[in-house]
Amino acid sequence: MSIEKDFIIIGSGVAGLTFALKVCKFGSVGIITKDALEESATKYAQGGIASVMAKDDSFELHVQDTIETGRGLCHEDFVRIACSEGPARISELIGLGAQFDRVRGAEFDLGQEGGHSKRRILHAHDLTGWEIERTLIEAVHAQDNIEIFEHHMAIDLITRARLDEKVESGSNEDEALGLYVLNHLTQKVETMVGRVILMATGGAGKVYLYTSNPDTATGDGIALAYRAGAKIANMEFFQFHPTCLFHPKAKSFLISETVRGEGGILRLQNGDTFMENYHSLGCLAPRDVVARAIDYEMKKSGDDYVLLDATHLEGYRIRERFPNIYKTCLEFGFDMSREPVPVVPAAHYMCGGLVVDPNGQTNIKRLFASGEVCFSGLHGANRLASNSLLEGLVLSHRAVEKAVALFKDSREEISTVQLIPEWDSGSAVDSDESVVVSHNWDEIRRLMWNYVGIVRSTKRLKRAESRIKLLLEEIHEYYWNFKITKDTLELRNIAITAQLIIQGAMTRKESRGLHYNLNFPESDDVNWKKDTIFQSTPHQLTTQTNLRIVTHE
Ligand code: SIN
DSSP states (O other), X not given: OEEEEEEEEEOOSXXXXXXXXXXXXXXXXXXXXXXXXXXXXXXXXXXXXXXXXXXXXXXXXXXXXXXXXXXXXXXXHHHHHHHHHHXXXXXXXXXXXXOOOBSTTSSBOOBOOTTOSSOOEEOSTTOHHHHHHHHHHHHHHTOSSEEEEETEEEEEEEEHHHHOTTSOTTSTTOBEEEEEEEETTTTEEEEEEEEEEEEXXXXXXXXXXXXXXXXXXXXXXXXXXXXXXXXXXXXXXXXXXXXXXXXXXXXXXXXXXXHHHTTOEEEOTTSOBOGGGTOTTGGGSOHHHHHHHHHHHHHHHOOSOEEEEOTTSOHHHHHHHOHHHHHHHHHTTOOTTTXXXXXXXXXXXXXXXEEOOTTSBOSSBTEEEOSTTEEOSSSTTSXXXXXXXXXXXXXXXXXXXXXXXXXXXXXXXXXXXXXOOOOOOTTOBOOSOTHHHHHHHHHHHXXXXXXXXXXXXXXXXXXXXXXXXXXXXXXXXXXXXBOOOHHHHHHHHHHHHHHHXXXXXXXXXXXXXXXXXXXXXXXXXXXXXXXXXXXXXXXXXXXXXXXXXEEEO
């Protein structure tokens, strides 16, 4: 028996919940989330939301900062949309009850981050993401048209092409009809049918050995959509956050860029500053520059970390402005008001993703995407800090009108539902070798860190390419022989996402923004001022995917 909803949303961060709250006025909504509802990257966002709020700021300046940081690859049309529509979306959040810090209860206390020419970061201390997630969850719980499926993981999209061999996947006739979902409390696979599906699964930091992302960030939306024939762009641009706490037990805990925005200084272990040698903005240079500079200095000195020094700031200000960071550092033995804190870069944000138009529509009809999983053109080759929550809010809002129109169109049409087969696990048996999953997972994360990290070379990328090919074959075989679990699904998604990052990096024969290749150290505007876009070859649900470059736009 299948579950039917008008709108199915995969993911429960800012993008998914914003869309849910808006479309629930038009039809029934199901939110699928593979952990507890609040467990998304949004919850962990510290810095805030970038938006033009101050009198001395302007949309034009926000647009220019975004484009400058994006190193020539931002899509200006969407940059303008995101910057100009930001304040209205933020007012809605405030209307729902979100509280951002203000100076003496009046004007917003706007923060500063790398690449911004003005103070424009709205924040709730250093727990901005949590404040937004809390607000949206409260609003979602107040609706009776939204059903939440926690601990449910999407396995694969059901598309028209997968039911009808005359329709080619990813073509104009193709459309999303539903998905198979693993309920990992019962281990049963459920079929869900929807008139519109929004992919809002977030990022893929778990592709790398060290990441600031939560454990849920396994590239699920990218891999699912790619397997279904959706276009995926610019995966080579993976952002590394320069300052994560260096401590064996800290799981790359993020120390917000806003600490540097308030005056924090990066130093080598001997106390010397170094960022002035790399960029005129020093410690507040865009992230690609800062992460690469730290990587270079660490390799030169052989040190395991650099230092973030905030000891010259007033102690009470640190405790008041960064209560969560201060407390967490203290738990690991560092009082940041008295001593510099050891930091290293870690994988943080996927700038590429599932290609969408300015209304969040993908190349597959009825399939929309928003938030980190999507590629709207906002970030280009390097995301401007705190533009990501903004993107989720703006794009999910814009997707509503189009999604509702499609839903109204499809009321009769979707009788195809009868044709959707129930999940068949064939002759798969329970796995007797779970170690294969953990071993492959570990190998992927290490090879991505070592060969496809902050600094790349053609030789390292080739090594990564051949390893991932073998791993994918092994994972594929394992996947079809044994009953699926959350771990096998995540492993398969991680491997496909890693392959897309590697292929993007191999394809781009230049260095730009977050992609730095020692063999092509310069940017090449003549040949490469364009996006790399991949789409899988036409296939049925059970066959393996092969990469096919469709176009470089
Ligand atoms: C931070 O607080 O440094 C992270 C903000 C972001 O990634 O946009």
